[in-house]
Amino acid sequence: xxxxxxxxxxxxxxxxxxxxxxxxxxxxxxxxxxxxxxxxxxxxxxxxxxxxxxxxxxxxxxxxxxxxxxxxxxxxxxxxxxxxxxxxxxxxxxxxxxxxxxxxxxxxxxxxxxxxxxxxxxxxxxxxxxxxxxxxxxxxxxxxxxxxxxxxxxxxxxxxxxxxxxxxxxxxxxxxxxxxxxxxxxxxxxx
Ligand code: HEC
Numbered sequence: 001x002x003x004x005x006x007x008x009x010x011x012x013x014x015x016x017x018x019x020x021x022x023x024x025x026x027x028x029x030x031x032x033x034x035x036x037x038x039x040x041x042x043x044x045x046x047x048x049x050x051x052x053x054x055x056x057x058x059x060x061x062x063x064x065x066x067x068x069x070x071x072x073x074x075x076x077x078x079x080x081x082x083x084x085x086x087x088x089x090x091x092x093x094x095x096x097x098x099x100x101x102x103x104x105x106x107x108x109x110x111x112x113x114x115x116x117x118x119x120x121x122x123x124x125x126x127x128x129x130x131x132x133x134x135x136x137x138x139x140x141x142x143x144x145x146x147x148x149x150x151x152x153x154x155x156x157x158x159x160x161x162x163x164x165x166x167x168x169x170x171x172x173x174x175x176x177x178x179x180x181x182x183x184x185x186x187x188x189x190x191x
Contacts, residue, residue: 070158078140079161084132088165097166100159104151113170115179118148122170127183130171136164 008021024032041050048054053061079087087093102111108118119127128138140160142150151160 078136081133087161088132088168093162094165094169097162100163101166112175114175119182120179121167122173122175123181125181125183125185132164132168135167139164
């Protein structure tokens with residue numbers, strides 16, 4: 001019976017060409033409707049309508065897990081010299097530190113670290129020592145008597161570490177009109 005239908009010749013003629021009224025094959029029609037149904041379920045799954053928590057929630061749960069794993073690697077206390085050296089060599093952490101610096105430190109040390117109220121952070125002279133551990137300690141504990149805030153109370157430990165890496169990366173950047181060197185020259189070093 002279906003064959004009869006397949007062979008039904010349509011009445012009209014275009015330039016002498018006639019056509020059969022053939023329906024699409026069943027497998028094609030099923031695939032067509034299946035893709036439409038799939039797309040609807042897929043879209044509903046993004047905010048989590050239907051089964052499961054949804055893609056947005058899954059993404060956020062994964063990010064939260066990754067963040068917790070990173071914080072577990074970075075303890076609240078001062079990291080050991082090797083960990084500090086590793087993060088000072090990590091461009092991603094330096095970039096993170098730059099954001100912290102722009103937000104919290106640029107007001108006193110200038111956006112380029114050239115110094116204003118606070119000393120120049122780009123030269124190799126340091127009042128409180130220029131090793132990574134010393135820079136971190138100055139940032140963390142501050143120098144309250146001289147007007148350098150105690151950042152360990154404001155920033156998270158990983159922000160203190162990142163901004164330490166950034167300050168360390170400023171050495172020798174020679175910004176214009178720097179504040180003259182203060183402290184002892186040549187005290188920078190890696191760990
Ligand atoms: C309110 C102004 C102010 C802000 C904001 C500030 N500092 Fe300071 N900073 C100072 C002053 C003043 C000193 C000098 C302390 C001294 O003379 O002992 C200093 C010193 C330092 C030193 C030691 C420099 C040396 O020669 O040993 C470092 C490192 C430093 N600051 C980093 C930072 C970082 C990083 C931030 C942001 C998280 C920051 N500072 C924000 C005022 C500031």
